[in-house]
Amino acid sequence: MKAERPSDDKRWRLVDATMRRHGHEPNCLIEALHTVQESFGYLEKDALRYVALSLRVPLSKVYGVATFYHFFSMKPQGKHTCVVCMGTACYIKGAQNLLDSVRSRMVVEPGDTTSDGQLSLLTARCVGSCGLAPAVVIDNKVLGNVTESRLSETLGRSVEHEL
Amino acid sequence: MSSEGSVEGAADPGGDGKTHSLNVCVAAGCLSSGSEKVKVALEDAVKSHGLEHECKVKGVGCLGLCSKGPLVSVEKENVVYQDVEPGDAAEIVESLGKEAVTRLKCDMESPFFTRQTKIVLENCGIIDPERIEDYLAADGYEALSKALTQLTPHDVVDQISKSGLRGRGGAGYPTGLKWSTIAKSVPDSTGRKFVICNADEGDPGAFMDRSVLESDPFRVLEGMAIAGYATGASQGYIYVRAEYPLAVKRLRTAIRQAEKSGYLGANILDTTFSFRIDIRLGAGAFVCGEETALIASIEGKRGTPRPRPPYPAEHGLWGAPTLINNVETYANVPAIIRHGGEWFASRGTEKSKGTKVFALAGRVRNTGLIEVPIGITLREVVFDIGGGVPDGKKFKAVQTGGPSGGCIPAEHLDMPVDYETLSRVGSMMGSGGMIVADETSCMVDVAKFFMEFCMSESCGKCIPCRVGTAQMYDLLCKITSGQASMQDLDLLIELCDMVKSTSLCGLGQSAPNPVLSTLRYFRSEYEEHILNKRCPAGVCKMSNEVVHNG
Ligand SMILES: Cc1cc2nc3c(=O)[nH]c(=O)nc-3n(C[C@H](O)[C@H](O)[C@H](O)COP(=O)(O)O)c2cc1C
Ligand code: FES
Numbered sequence: 001m002k003a004e005r006p007s008d009d010k011r012w013r014l015v016d017a018t019m020r021r022h023g024h025e026p027n028c029l030i031e032a033l034h035t036v037q038e039s040f041g042y043l044e045k046d047a048l049r050y051v052a053l054s055l056r057v058p059l060s061k062v063y064g065v066a067t068f069y070h071f072f073s074m075k076p077q078g079k080h081t082c083v084v085c086m087g088t089a090c091y092i093k094g095a096q097n098l099l100d101s102v103r104s105r106m107v108v109e110p111g112d113t114t115s116d117g118q119l120s121l122l123t124a125r126c127v128g129s130c131g132l133a134p135a136v137v138i139d140n141k142v143l144g145n146v147t148e149s150r151l152s153e154t155l156g157r158s159v160e161h162e163l
Numbered sequence: 164m165s166s167e168g169s170v171e172g173a174a175d176p177g178g179d180g181k182t183h184s185l186n187v188c189v190a191a192g193c194l195s196s197g198s199e200k201v202k203v204a205l206e207d208a209v210k211s212h213g214l215e216h217e218c219k220v221k222g223v224g225c226l227g228l229c230s231k232g233p234l235v236s237v238e239k240e241n242v243v244y245q246d247v248e249p250g251d252a253a254e255i256v257e258s259l260g261k262e263a264v265t266r267l268k269c270d271m272e273s274p275f276f277t278r279q280t281k282i283v284l285e286n287c288g289i290i291d292p293e294r295i296e297d298y299l300a301a302d303g304y305e306a307l308s309k310a311l312t313q314l315t316p317h318d319v320v321d322q323i324s325k326s327g328l329r330g331r332g333g334a335g336y337p338t339g340l341k342w343s344t345i346a347k348s349v350p351d352s353t354g355r356k357f358v359i360c361n362a363d364e365g366d367p368g369a370f371m372d373r374s375v376l377e378s379d380p381f382r383v384l385e386g387m388a389i390a391g392y393a394t395g396a397s398q399g400y401i402y403v404r405a406e407y408p409l410a411v412k413r414l415r416t417a418i419r420q421a422e423k424s425g426y427l428g429a430n431i432l433d434t435t436f437s438f439r440i441d442i443r444l445g446a447g448a449f450v451c452g453e454e455t456a457l458i459a460s461i462e463g464k465r466g467t468p469r470p471r472p473p474y475p476a477e478h479g480l481w482g483a484p485t486l487i488n489n490v491e492t493y494a495n496v497p498a499i500i501r502h503g504g505e506w507f508a509s510r511g512t513e514k515s516k517g518t519k520v521f522a523l524a525g526r527v528r529n530t531g532l533i534e535v536p537i538g539i540t541l542r543e544v545v546f547d548i549g550g551g552v553p554d555g556k557k558f559k560a561v562q563t564g565g566p567s568g569g570c571i572p573a574e575h576l577d578m579p580v581d582y583e584t585l586s587r588v589g590s591m592m593g594s595g596g597m598i599v600a601d602e603t604s605c606m607v608d609v610a611k612f613f614m615e616f617c618m619s620e621s622c623g624k625c626i627p628c629r630v631g632t633a634q635m636y637d638l639l640c641k642i643t644s645g646q647a648s649m650q651d652l653d654l655l656i657e658l659c660d661m662v663k664s665t666s667l668c669g670l671g672q673s674a675p676n677p678v679l680s681t682l683r684y685f686r687s688e689y690e691e692h693i694l695n696k697r698c699p700a701g702v703c704k705m706s707n708e709v710v711h712n713g
Binding site for chain 2 (some may be wrong): 003019025026028029030031033034051064065068069072086087089090091092093095116124125126128129130131132133135141142143144
């Protein structure tokens with residue numbers, strides 16, 4: 001029995017391709033969820049249901065896996081993302097202050113999106129640029145040796161000018 | 164394929180008729196300092212000077228000194244330029260074959276360069292990580308071909324045992340012993356054994372494995388293939404963090420090229436040995452670095468560990484005998500097979516052979532990636548190679564081993580860096596993160612930082628870890644907000660002991676280490692917070708508000 005796609009959105013084809021590549025084996029669940037997140041930006045309930053049916057894995061198990069791993073997000077992300085690294089090297093070099101400054105400037109808590117949907121503020125456990133700590137990733141671009149003023153300037157440029 | 168045969172003359176570094184090669188670091192660190200723009204500017208400058216036939220511009224992996232990026236090296240000339248900007252391109256190109264640009268030159272006589280010994284990183288910053296031809300020109304796959312054509316699987320295990328190589332993922336288990344266990348295990352009913360490379364690199368403040376994968380991915384694939392031959396496995400998996408997209412991309416490219424050139428896949432180098440490698444992406448769970456949790460995750464499940472024994476060597480992925488080693492462990496293998504186990508064993512200390520790659524970061528002048536002989540002193544690493552603490556601040560401690568390790572104070576700076584000594588002083592070698600803290604860091608706050616990490620990364624399967632880390636975190640919050648009593652400190656110590664001895668896996672068993680080591684060396688800081696409600700470093704905000712569980 002073939003599960004029916006939740007909509008005729010073309011992105012489901014990418015999800016199908018991943019599952020097909022693994023012969024719809026239940027053990028490709030995590031790979032399938034990665035593709036969903038990559039294509040849709042987050043894991044919608046419909047997507048979880050679709051993957052569960054396609055791989056013949058109980059929905060409870062899919063939900064269990066999706067919520068176990070921090071990389072998966074169940075909420076849609078804002079138009080821009082700002083990830084403040086809170087790994088050891090960055091922490092020692094003052095990442096907490098950076099995080100606090102974005103929080104108060106943009107009025108958003110870590111893990112949430114601003115009410116206008118412009119910016120999601122996230123934290124990471126090391127983005128692997130410890131030599132340039134503290135590091136912040138804005139829209140997939142890593143900034144090293146970040147200071148509060150540089151961060152607020154960059155955020156201003158990439159986020160606020162669109163308001 | 165003798166090593167002499169493949170050494171190129173100094174005048175032709177790439178073996179492609181070009182006299183000069185400008186190597187631009189395009190690893191994560193320099194990329195974020197803008198090295199891509201520098202590369203384009205150099206390419207333009209080469210063109211506008213009409214030097215396309217004499218000079219090439221190559222993107223390479225990590226050149227080490229991340230704090231001074233973007234870095235550009237002139238291959239075979241022992242010149243590295245630092246803080247290069249696109250505007251410097253013309254001057255660099257014009258200087259080729261003449262005097263180097265003094266203004267941009269790194270001091271190659273400085274200890275940062277002269278004190279290192281490169282085995283794992285020998286190709287980093289020299290080869291283009293996306294071209295197998297470059298790897299082959301640097302003696303790549305010589306070890307695999309030697310293993311397949313001149314050595315039996317037993318000989319290979321023997322060489323690894325002789326080398327004294329120990330696992331670089333943290334615990335330092337003898338690699339030869341692990342390989343021989345799997346080589347002797349009976350395959351599962353369908354004849355399978357597996358080889359897994361642990362590239363989950365969970366220590367939050369370490370990037371050695373990332374740099375190796377981004378700078379020299381073929382080396383890891385070659386090491387895994389040799390492991391497959393030695394242990395009788397024909398399928399390998401690399402479990403790599405999804406947070407490292409560049410490493411994943413380069414691995415995918417490397418696997419494709421290796422398959423095309425006959426170094427992976429069926430009948431490798433026309434022998435009967437076949438070996439495939441697939442990538443599995445992690446999804447941001449620290450506990451998945453633990454081997455049994457990692458296996459559960461590859462099987463598509465929640466990554467929770469299970470009690471050992473049985474060890475993965477007998478009962479691993481899908482129940483079959485499974486070899487799990489760290490990225491750096493595999494990256495040592497080709498050199499060992501090429502030069503022999505004894506060559507490797509001549510480096511390092513009596514019980515810890517070879518070199519170790521460290522990610523040097525924090526409050527130190529030169530941050531970046533270094534490879535040093537095991538047994539070097541911490542002082543040499545921090546003060547000679549690292550250049551000491553900047554801004555006239557005072558050194559306080561160096562943290563090794565991440566959330567499972569500890570903080571080592573100034574009084575132990577002269578001890579050798581090896582597995583045994585580091586555990587004796589209450590830390591551990593760990594995977595290679597080395598973070599320097601100066602007087603501006605509060606050691607109780609650092610302990611709280613790691614406890615918060617362990618608390619939120621605890622998978623929740625066993626109670627000591629799930630509940631114990633939360634309790635310890637609450638106590639540390641109480642201390643750092645000036646609301647604790649000395650009884651709370653006693654309770655914290657009691658909990659440390661309980662969680663350490665009763666947790667299911669290494670995460671819980673080692674979670675108390677940062678607290679225990681800071682208590683051992685910086686007890687007065689704890690007491691200042693408790694008795695005088697004061698944070699000596701001025702980091703903790705003392706208040707009378709109620710503490711919330713983070
Ligand atoms: C909580 C926890 C996290 C770990 N994380 C890693 C890791 O990120 N990378 C790694 O190679 N080993 C990690 N390990 C160690 C592995 O379980 C295993 O010992 C190692 O991969 C074996 O390889 P080696 O012998 O080459 O070191 C971790 C262990 C524990 C308990
Ligand atoms: S700790 Fe922030 S990049 Fe590693």
